Amino acid sequence: MDTSARIMIVGAGVVGCSTAYHLARAGVTDVLVVDQGPLFATGGSSSHAPGLVFQTNASELLTKLAAYTVERFSAEELDGRRCFHQVGGIEVAATEARWDDLERKRGLAAAWGVPAELIGPNEVHDRIPQLDPSRIHGGLYVPTDGIAKPVRAAEAMAREATRRGVRFRGNTEVIGFDVTGGRVRAVRTTDGSVEVETVLCCAGIWGPKIGSLAGVSIPVQPVAHQYAVTGPTADLGASKAAGGDEVTQPLLRHQDCSMYFRQIHDRWGIGSYQHRVLPVQAADLAPSAPRGGGAEAPSDGGAWKGMSSVHPFTPQDFKQPWDDACELLPALGRAEIAEGMNGLMLFTADGMPVLGPSREIDNFWVAEAVWITHSAGVGRAMSEWLTEGSPRLDLRAADLRRFEEFAHSSSYVAERSAQSFREVYDVIHPQQPPARPRPLRTTPFHEREEQLGAVFLEANGWERPHWYDCNEHLVAGREIVAPGEWAGRYFSPIVAAEHLAARERVAMFDMTSLARAEVSGRGALELLQRLTTNQLDRKPGYVTYTLMLEHTGGIRADITVARLSETEFQVGCNGPRDIAWLRRHADETTAVRDITGGTCCIGLWGPKARDVLAPLADEDVSHEAFRFFRAKRLHVGEVPVTALRLSYVGELGWELYTSAEFGRRLWDLLAAQGTEHGIFPAGRGAFNGMRLEKGYRAWGGDMSSEHDPDEAGLAFAVKPDKGDFVGRDALLRRREQPVRRRLCCLRIDDGTVLMGSEPVFAGSGRTTAGFTTSAGYGHSAGASLAYAWIPAELAEPGTELRVSYFDRRHPATVVADPVFDPDMSRMRC
Ligand code: THG
Secondary structure, X not given: OOXXXXXXXXXXXXXXXXXXXXXXXXXXXXXXXXXXXXXXXXXXXXXXXXXEEOOOOOOHHHHHHHHHHHHHHHHOEEOOXXXXXXXXXXXXXXXXXXXXXXXXXXXXXXXXXXXXXXXXXXXXXXXXXXXXXXXXXXXXXXXXXXXXXXXXXXXXXXXXXXXOOOEEEOXXXXXXXXXXXXXXXXXXXXXXXXXXXXXXXXXXXXXHHHHHHHOOOOOOEEEEEEEEEEOOOOOOOOOOOOOOOXXXXXXXXXXXXXXXXXXXXXXXXXXXXXXXXXXXXXXXXXXXXXXXXXOOOHHXXXXXXXXXXXXXXXXXXXHHHHXXXXXXXHHHHHOOEEEEEEEEEEXXXXXXXXXXXXXXXXXEEEEEOOOHHHHHHHHHHHHHHHHHOOOOOOOHHHEHHHOOHHHHOHHHHXXXXXXXXXXXOOOOOOOOXXXXXXXXXXXXXXXXXXXXXXXXXXXXXXXXXXXXXXXXXXXXXXXXXXXXXXXXXXXXXXXXXXXXXXXXXXXXXXXXOOXXXXXXXXXXXXXXXXXXXXXXXXXXXXXEEEEEEOOOOOEEEEEEEEEEEOOEEEEEOOOHHXXXXXXXXXXXXXXXXXXXXXXXXXXXXXXXXXXXXXXXXXXOOOOOOOOOOEEEXXXXXXXXXXXXXXXXXXXXXXXXXXXXXHHHHHHHHHHHHHHHHOOEEEOHHHHHHHHHHHOXXXXXOOEOOOOOOOOOOOHHHOOHHHOOOOOHHXXXXXXXXXXXXXXXXEXXXXXXXXXXXXXXXXXXXXXXXXXXXXEEEEOOOOEEEEEEEEEHHHOOOOOEXXXXXXXXXXXXXXXXXXXXXXXXXXXXX
């Protein structure tokens, strides 16, 4: 038995094998992959997954991971047998709403680079003759979708990895970890102890158990998902015995009934998410997979037996799905279900995978809750992340560290995972808040906000007012442009009225949910200097807008750093991930404390902001005494406040921070003092529209680690001369090449308000030139706006482009950025 390995991968399913393969190709071969089951039909979820790969998804990340998986599997073979059958995939619409969704999805697919076309009912019928075309409005056809053979692909990739020196050991169970000083030193297995530098857990449904052996929480929920195989049907294809092809017909997705269909020679494989949620407790999982099964032939009967990732089929849950299936595919009525299973898979709170280093143990990494569809893409990303320090795709949406403590609770994981199971095939609006558990995190202003008629949406557990019904009167006499149904699903004319009125008077924005950290100690400045791009060695009282970069030079975050004293900084972040990143790099000379909970913040913004603050503050807040991008500790009435003079909405004003117990007093003092100036509370809707027209980028939406500061228009925040910092060298290397794409501002000339993520076309071209990021109506600018990534040569103001929204093209023009107050006269006064 091996006694050491640089990287130990736990789990030889398709994710573990793919990671090993990509590590080996990157030259990292001191890798040991262990699995409790036999190689390579190990008995985990890769062994029973039916292999359908539908690439299109509302998530850019998942679409890109799927597209690479298709590319990788298409190139693999095992002893002359293919690992991918590229038969195409069709998602059909049985309702008007679904058809609209398909039009939108086609746009998303184009934006992310997956060719897709909308086809009519008869064209669907041409490709899937068993289907009743009168039941559907049409379908979205993706020619490059297909059927993956997960176990075969795993073995094929493992062979190549083995050829390069990676070792694979089956029937080897992990039974413990030796952890000292916050690191795994050795992994104990049934075959002996292995010293390791890094562990990567790809154990699928056994992941939480493996994690707990090391003291690592992996917030995933195993659930059962039904899959049935029919007996032979006359009209599908030749049987396996007769030498028929396994699959020639396109896959079929019937999302209105939460079902999918594939051919297996002369039988149908049918999956359903329609049934009640069937969660499985980690403790109820069989401890090991004694025998791998029939990955090659799930229809051969008994192939699933003995796999502990498969639970018995519950026929009562398949009654309605079967009726629905027969309605869409009438020929099914002559067949019967030959066998079925309730296969286990992992769900998460937000439907995304869980990837990266754990919070608890620096060298314990995770790649869990990954579908076959995304497996090769995830393997490649994990390999890059482990070897280069950063993945090339932006994995924020799948980063294990996106979850805060509450999101690791079993109650939250169970509730939200059940919801994501129920919604797996639903049309989900990007702004749709979860129904439960709510309210989870409320700010000290919550009671006041409720009294004022706040309409709340949720973000990272926080209740956030989107607009306030009490502001209804602000609508009167204003001409308000409202978005259409989809982009306007969470819009009220009050949003526009709050936006306009905040630029005339003064408004209070609840900014409490903005993640923030206190970084203090002897090493605080050095830590921040090392992790950020701008010069932070300035006098106490200065605030700096700066970036954190990945090792690749991509933008990890854009943050504000307020120096409150020689050794104390307050850092305004994009989310909990940034705080985890700061903490991860801190040594004993620096303390990084998440102060988001326990403190609160009001953004007091608008031309009358100074008139409200001055009489309450015990410090001079005139422009001369308290300049733009400065910080001061002062009192507002009795309330101790840290005031930062900056504004993401582009107005005169301050962010006023205090500890939670003073929140309500702060709110009440400002509200009372502001009455004579027409103060009012404003919500997130106005906030978003205001920052959009002011040109302030939202990290995660407009730019991410896939973009560098120059492309994103943020070069002003990078000072390479300040000394070394993470990402500096990579950025300077990138600067030897001209910028190829840019984030720029588009005006939609016919006034259509977009949602974001629409494809952008140049000239009369059919190929996409780029895609929009955030979009909305600039109520003060009087224009529909969208930010978009487009080739640098198209980024000049005046360039005419077209944007596709619900499959219709709209003229758009590149405009100078920002469109609102470009000379900053409203903020620097
Ligand atoms: N407030 C605080 N911290 C934050 C945000 C915030 N951190 C995360 C996120 N929001 C950061 N985003 C921005 C974007 C732009 C600005 C501030 C935060 C901004 N930019 C000035 C400009 O470009 O005109 C910078 C001017 C300068 O560098 O001097 O104000 O909302 N606390």
